[in-house]
Amino acid sequence: MRWAQALAGLHAVLGLGVVLIAAGSGTAVVAAPNPVRSNTATHTVSIHADGSYRVSMEQTVDMAFSTRMTLGGTIHDGFRLPNSDGPIPDYLRAEYSDLEVTVDGSHQDAEVDRTEHAVEMEVEEALGEGEHTATFGYTVTGASAIASGGRPTERTERTGGTQRTAGTERTAGTERAAVTERAAGTQRTAVTERTAVTERTAAAVIHVRPLRSGDVTVRSAVPVDSVGCVTIPPDVTPCGRKDAGGWTVEQDEFGTAGDLRIVLSADPRSTASVTVQ
Secondary structure, three states: OHHHHHHHHHHHHHHHHHHHHHHHHOOOOOOOOOOEEEEEEEEEEEEOOOOOEEEEEEEEEEEOOOEEEEEEEEEEOOOEOOOOOOOOOOEOOOEEEEEEEEEOOEEEOOOOEEOOOEEEEEEEEEEOOEEEEEEEEEEEEOOEEEEOOOOEEEEEEEEOOEEEEEEEEEEEEOOOOEEEEEEEEEEEEOOOEEEEEEEEOOEEEEEEOOOOOOEEEEEEOOOEEEEEEEOOOOOEEEOOEEEOOEEEEOHHHOOOOOEEEEEEOOOHHHOOOOEOO
């Protein structure tokens, strides 16, 4: 009986100990191991002559162990109009279409999911341990606008020219009754003037928001005048670097808005999808 009582008491103490440990551990919860070692994305934006563009995003994920994973991302579709003077600029809503998704080379069914001010393009997949690659391709229209303050243009005006006139003068010599003719060639050269007129013209402005945080390379069918990152709208800071392949903007250059503002060196009236607000 005494042994039974002793064992019962020991069990009670041990049980109390377990409760205390559990109560103590409640203040410092240990998270489960993170299944993702790394998750990076790169974007290539190809701007067409009509102002629309195609985005190709490559997402690379390195998994520590097997689990289901959501790939892709969400775009806050709040393109602010660059020519609005209001305290809360209007939204220029873009259209996203022709979504194509692959995971490790296999085609995946996916749709563009639109909410009030956001666009989701995502797939959920079971990924094993190791590295996996997903690609997202989609077309964007309506993300362009006409804004003033484009590239300065120089207009040259030329006036005047060179003229040559030929005349004949006749003088009478009375002393010997001789008549002398002198053919006079008169040349007059007008001054050539060059007047340079510098003026700011309208420009086609394209807005790009990456699907995920990552580097962005911009290629364009028409020359790009400038690239800027929107910090706090409507403030824009020049960003990126120009090279043979276009413009490259690194991930850490993007501002709070995550918005890339691209000014095209082209007449916006020839850009079919550009809308005037």
